[in-house]
Amino acid sequence: MLSLSSLTALVQVVLIDITLAGDNAIVVGLAVRKLETKQRRIAVFIGVAAAALIRLGLALIATQLLGIIGLRFAGGLLLLWVCWKMYRELQTSEDHDGDSNPTSGGLRSAITRIIIADLSMSLDNVLAVAGAAGEHIWVLVSGLAISILLMAFAATMIARLLERFRWIAWIGLLVVFGVAVELVYKGGGEVLGQFS
Template sequence: MFAELISPEQLAILGQIIFIDLVLAGDNAIIIGMVASKFPVEQRKKIIFWGIGGAVILRIILTLLTAYLLQITGLRLIGGLLLLYIVYKLYVDVIKGSEQEDDIKVDNSNFLKAIWTILLADFTMSLDNVLGVAGAAGDHYTLLIFGLVLSIVLMATAASLISKWIKEYKWIAWAGLIAILVVAVELIYTDIKILFL
């Protein structure tokens, strides 16, 4: 298994997964932090705990579903097109530097509403991460699990550091963007080859 992991193909996939996770995983924790900051200190820890806990469960379910769905002919094409849209959105948000913080409305009167806001935001943002990682990993399930664990660790611990790095070193954002673009093109090409060629 170790010999497999150091094959050039798997090293390339691993690199793609790391860059996709670096660029996409930070957003989720930033959202959790933003929502939690609107609450009194004693409630913040609970919101962060339940927000990250819910996000982890959501991400595991989405990864298992996506890995299964990407095996179905036709869905890879849809997944690839969705990733192309994500590449465009990332280019506008990260590379051009437009902030999306204003889009999130937080009702700081209700603890459950705050958790719901986090889960809803995390669902939409986890989808791009999971799709990117599952698309890059392909049939390499060890790497898929590695990508899932890495995204959870990054989301729970290093989000603010990652967002600072991305703002400071634009090449990280560009590398992530290119990695996602490659995955999108591969997914689209795989299905076009099966369906039309």
């Protein structure tokens, strides 16, 4: 039912989505920046579809996820691995500046990175959205749909920017690295808290 509390929850969810979708969009943009236009669209579509399924699955078990100690830590480690792969790709593209052809495994590699990064980064987003939505299931579903649309739109724009201005890719990598370090730090604190 439409009520003041559900509308308030929806506004909160939209604000959370706008705030948190940027990190995911940067990862997607970095992952697809070297692909041809057609492959870029495919990678963004598959990556965003996978993100939708991941977030829906996480949303359904959001409250149970809060009790799993070490989940954020593991997600941070996965994201650090994604950062390392992106760093190596950026280094290689700087070394071969004139070579604009993507590698043969470019599409599969981009999709894999998008899925792993989204799995690592979605937990905070889903938990924040689930917390704001409360008992309003339609608000939760709407919020997840909005975050996926924002990520797809922003990722396409970011990929175009990265294609024109390569230095932005390094800034994007730093942003993603910062998120990974934050996840490792918070998750590590949770794990260490269990032993004290």
